[in-house]
Amino acid sequence: MSAATGTRRGGGSAPPRDRIGPNAITRLAEALVGHGGPALAAEVFGQAGLARHLRRPPDTMVPEDEACRLHAALRERLGAQAPALARAAGTATADYLLAHRIPRPVQALLRWLPAPLAARGLLAAMRGHAWTFAGSGRFEAAAGSGGRATLTIRGNPLCRGQLALAPACDYYAATFERLFRVLVHPDCRVAEVACEARGDTACRFEVTREAPPKIRA
Template sequence: MTAATAGRIGPNAITRVAEVLPALLGEAGTRALFDAAGLGGHLRQPPEGMVDEAEVAQLHRVLRQQLGPAVAGQVARSAGMRTANYLLARRIPRPVQWLLKCLPAVLAARLLLQAISRHAWTFAGSGRFQARAGRPCVLTIHDNPLCRGVASNRPACDFYCATFERLFQVLVHPAVQVVETHCEARGDPVCRFELRW
């Protein structure tokens, strides 16, 4: 992570939430929620570049406050799946996808984790991301910006879980499941994700 990218996250963590909410809250309810998060401008003109991680954290905090943890988790999961679909359609080159799908799952997972680690600054912001290949693959985010100031009795990183799960199901093995075993929002020292198939 460089100084220029510290504390910034890709816009999908905002724009995909904006795509999911109208089916649940309607256009007016979506506007009200974004306004409550202080992000009404992002709804009117979706961000195209990196955004301040504090804005993303605030949106996900307001989701939990206004919708409750279960529904907010469903919204975040849907947004995470849409984020993965966006990455598959526009960011991960087709030849790379083809290669990963042809490889044995363990090797494909190792290569995909290397690529994710190189681009972790786009989703972990100022947090520190680490990945370990194996069975299971283990991903961790230390000082996760989406968990700062959040207290929850359940893991709160549904957005990340869904994004990782969808990418690995498409590119590594269709049976991949991601479980967040530790979460800073729950008081754990790190957010930890296990990927199993």
């Protein structure tokens, strides 16, 4: 379940620890263009010092500090609109993974399994490929009951050095939510309940199951 377009360098060599997959940049570019056109994308990327990535979108792992600068520029430039755009980019990232990175037989198996077993299978894949989205951060995942789970990133590269009053990692939350909805259960919801940008010790995401609405007699 790689967020990158490549594989680990050197086969069995250690993965890069200061880089993440390019989707954190390329999908945000798409969201910005869709929201405000090329001019808005150019403004945000220029503010982050990454105009070159608009001219030539990256297709290999990128330095995590570049992704951090871009997402910080998004929040600074667009304020209250930033979370929706980050979520759009996160959802698009998950769709990319489903289309290009997660094998179809694996997807079919996860969809067939009961939600608790599917969640455990998805979490195992996420742990194995955490280097593609958490970079030098440390990813942890614990399964709960009924397809529920807790996901944690310590040293989150996308909010490093940032200050916020509310959880700021909408990109990750949307990516995780889309994957859980498609592969585990459509009622899954993901909320960030702790964030390093807010002063918490880690960014923590809770995966819950939304109860179906009651039908009135």
